[in-house]
Amino acid sequence: MKRHFQFTAIAATAILVVTGCGTGGGASNYPSETVTYSIPFGPGGQSDVEARRQEPMLEEKLxxxxxxxxxxxxxxxxGWTELVGEQPDGHFISGMNIPHIILQPMTQDDAGYETDQINPVAIxxxxxIGLAVPADSDIETMDDFIEEANSxxxxxxxGSGTYSGHHLAFMQLSNIEDLDMEYVPSTGAAESxxxxxxxxxxxxxxNSNDLVTYKEDMNILAIGAEETFEALPEVPTFQETGQDFTASIDRGVAVPPDTDEEIIQTLEETFLEIANDESVQEEMINEGFEPLAMGREETQEHIDQxxxxxxxxxxxxxEIE
Structure with missing residues (x-):
């Protein structure tokens, strides 16, 4: 929210401080220092891969x-608990994963943050998300998997995390097929x-990019895409194998609550420029990702829905009453 001051010598000084003129802060000369891009998972996972791709372009554009x-x-x-407690000056941004930021506060008494504290910039x-077994397994189809799970x-x-996209897919499959299985969470996709x-x-x-990378080492039974996934055209969707659900993770970036709208707009424009870059999109597709480019307003509507x-x-x- 913009503050209004009477134009006095003291007020003029206050304006200089608020706008950052000569002080290294504020929206008018943002960014005025190094931007910390926090990844709420370990190194080597999908969020890290994308942040590393964006890093040189962010530095150039910002x-x-x-x-x-x-x-x-x-x-x-x-990581998201840390995000909501940081200064809202745009110099601390964080990777944002959906459905995690929705499911965790919804299902846990104290996740450390609330969904509406996550201030989205872009997706x-x-x-x-797909389900796979080892390449040398006797399980070849989803029917085989269900039969084995019932044996x-x-x-x-x-799977990566608790009350994450992976955990949700596990719960949905277990519920639909009435299966008693054990979910083994890890701190990130790379570890999982x-x-x-x-x-x-x-x-x-x-995640789809891991399925693409390691497809020779596993048998992929089904994938949570809404339709045939371009990078794995031979893999059926869960809907095609008889399980009526989809499973996916949307990745984006967020800032702390109360961040100035001008700063958010600067970051939004920068991230969307990168997201719409044809070379970036081509790299994503080749690696097994789905390129998206959703701005702040569209992202918020997506989260609400x-x-x-x-x-x-x-x-x-x-899971909730």
């Missing part, structure tokens, strides 16, 4: 240094896929 840091824990909640990437011995499934590839779990809910849908889903699953 004309400042960008420092990528990591604040992993609780499926991203530790730039989608990542459908008596509890199956373990690796390594747990699976190391033989520590029977299956994995994995999904919040309503997830509330209904969580009630159906018995």
């Amino acid at each position: 004309d400042t240094d960008v420092n990528i840091t990591y604040k992993e824990g609780a499926g991203g909640a530790v 730039f990437q989608g990542t459908p 008596g011995e509890q199956m373990t499934i690796s 896929i390594q747990n699976f590839l190391g033989g520590n779990t029977d299956a994995v809910f994995a 999904l919040s309503e849908e997830y509330e209904e889903t969580m009630r159906e699953l018995g």
Whole structure:
């Protein structure tokens, strides 16, 4: 909110401080220092991959240094708790994952933050989630998987985080097929896929780019895309294999509450420029991502709509009253 001052010598000084003239702060000369880009997961995961791709372009467009840091824990909640407590001057931004930022406050008494405290700037990437088993497994189809899961011995499934997109997919599949399976959460997608590839779990809910990268080491049974996924055209969707749900993670960037609208607009324009860059989009597609370019307003509407849908889903699953 803009403050109004009477034009006195003292007020004029106050204006200089508020606008940052000569002080290194404020919206008018943003950014005036290094921008910290916090990733609420560990290094090597999808959020990190995209931030590293964006880093040199952000530095060029914002004309400042960008420092990528990591604040992993609780499926991203530790990082988002840090975000909402940071100064709203645009020099601290954070990766933002949906549905995590909706499900965690909805299902936990104290996630450390509330969904409406996450101040969205843009969404730039989608990542459908698929279910896979080892390449040498006797399980070849979703029907085989369901039969095995019902055979008596509890199956373990690796996934990234609790009340994340992976966890939601696990709960939905378990509910639809009435399966008793164990979900094994990790601090990030990179750790989750390594747990699976190391033989520590029977299956994995994995992001589409990991499915593309490691497709020779696994048998991908189904994917949570709404239609055939371009990078994995031979893999059926869950809807095609008889499970009526989709599963995906949307990635974007957010700033602390009360950040100046001019600063948000600067960041929004910058991130959308990068998201709409043809070379960036081509790289994403080749790596198994879905390029997106949703601005602040559209992103907020998307979060609001999904919040309503997830509330209904969580009630159906018995996760909330």
